[in-house]
Amino acid sequence: MLLQTESLNKEYRTGAEVVRAVRSVNLAVDTGDFLAINGPSGSGKTTLLNLLGLIDRPTSGEVFLEGQATSRLPDRVLAGLRLRRIGMIFQTFNLISVLSAYENVEYSLLLLRMGAAERRRRVMELLDAVDLAHLAHRRPEQLSGGQRQRVGIARALAARPALVLADEPTANLDSETSQKVMQLMAELNARLGVAFVVVTHDPQVAQFARRTAYLRDGQLQDETGGMSGVQTGSARHPA
Ligand SMILES: Nc1ncnc2c1ncn2[C@@H]1O[C@H](COP(=O)(O)OP(=O)(O)O)[C@@H](O)[C@H]1O
Ligand SMILES: [Mg+2]
Numbered sequence: 001m002l003l004q005t006e007s008l009n010k011e012y013r014t015g016a017e018v019v020r021a022v023r024s025v026n027l028a029v030d031t032g033d034f035l036a037i038n039g040p041s042g043s044g045k046t047t048l049l050n051l052l053g054l055i056d057r058p059t060s061g062e063v064f065l066e067g068q069a070t071s072r073l074p075d076r077v078l079a080g081l082r083l084r085r086i087g088m089i090f091q092t093f094n095l096i097s098v099l100s101a102y103e104n105v106e107y108s109l110l111l112l113r114m115g116a117a118e119r120r121r122r123v124m125e126l127l128d129a130v131d132l133a134h135l136a137h138r139r140p141e142q143l144s145g146g147q148r149q150r151v152g153i154a155r156a157l158a159a160r161p162a163l164v165l166a167d168e169p170t171a172n173l174d175s176e177t178s179q180k181v182m183q184l185m186a187e188l189n190a191r192l193g194v195a196f197v198v199v200t201h202d203p204q205v206a207q208f209a210r211r212t213a214y215l216r217d218g219q220l221q222d223e224t225g226g227m228s229g230v231q232t233g234s235a236r237h238p239a
Contacts (some may be wrong), residue, residue: 001029001030001064001067001161002029002030002031002033002065002066003029003052003063003065003197004027004063004064005027005062006025006064007060007062008022008029008063009022009023009024009059009060009061010036010044010047010056010060010218020065020218021218021220022047022051022153023044023219024137024219025048025061029195030197030214031162032083032197032207033211034186034189034196034209034210035197035198035209035210035212035213036200036205036208037197037200037215037217037220038199038201038203038206038212038214038215039191039201039215040214040216041201043215045143045168045172045200046199047169048218049197049199051063052197053082053088053165054078054086055082065086065163066085066162070105072112072138083111083159084113084161085163086161086165087156087163087164087194088156088165088167088200089152089156089164089165089167089169089210090152090166090167090169091169091172092172093140093145093149094152095140095151095152095153096142099139100137100138101127101147102123102127102136104140104155105106105155106119107156108159109208111158120200121234123154125169126157127151127154129157129188129237130149130150130151130153130209132151132154133195144177145172145174145177146173146180150179150181150184152169152175153181153184157188157194161194162195163195163196163197164185164194164196164197165197166185166196166198167199168200168201169181169198169200170200171184171200171201178204183208185198187207199215
């Protein structure tokens with residue numbers, strides 16, 4: 001099992017008030033899986049994703065990444081796991097504005113001290129995979145929203161993670177661009193075997209996943225297969 005949670009809880013305390021943002025969540029993500037988590041605004045999607053991404057620590061419960069319990073690991077170990085095993089994609093893209101598309105994708109590889117030749121090959125291969133090799137030198141402000149998110153996808157995949165987590169990746173895109181971005185993620189999932197967990201309030205987005213879980217008030221509801229039932233491989237992609 002790639003990722004598993006056990007009775008995961010996260011509470012926020014502000015003064016006397018306690019918000020139970022994530023409640024008793026048990027979920028499992030296999031190698032190469034594509035899970036959509038659908039829920040309305042305020043249902044705990046970002047909180048849950050930050051727990052899965054080892055960015056936040058649970059109030060109680062556990063996140064197992066590749067069989068390893070993570071809740072008591074020191075920060076520097078978590079940072080290493082995040083860098084090597086987990087890619088993140090964000091609603092607002094979160095690219096570094098002074099860096100080119102190329103440099104944004106390259107960034108984590110510099111942190112990993114990858115050699116120059118291999119780095120260049122990896123970055124160009126990924127920019128090619130998201131169809132942006134010809135715009136590698138552009139900075140984020142010189143790219144459209146869809147192009148920015150494609151850089152975000154390439155960046156998330158740069159270190160060849162086992163798992164990519166995406167928080168409302170299409171919320172700032174028009175519906176046609178959203179479909180293309182989701183289609184790209186589904187293709188990369190199938191081609192590279194990297195698992196995706198995408199949280200979204202948009203039911204349209206969920207149709208690109210292998211399966212969908214529903215989050216309501218921090219609790220995971222029963223899950224279903226994709227919109228077209230239980231299918232695997234390319235058959236799940238809408239025409
Ligand atoms: N840092 C925080 N401090 C206090 N409450 C928070 C914090 N972050 C989120 N919440 C609350 O937790 C609940 C879930 O929020 P969030 O995970 O952002 O949901 P979503 O991403 O589905 O919109 C909401 O009630 C929100 O107000
Ligand atoms: Mg959110």
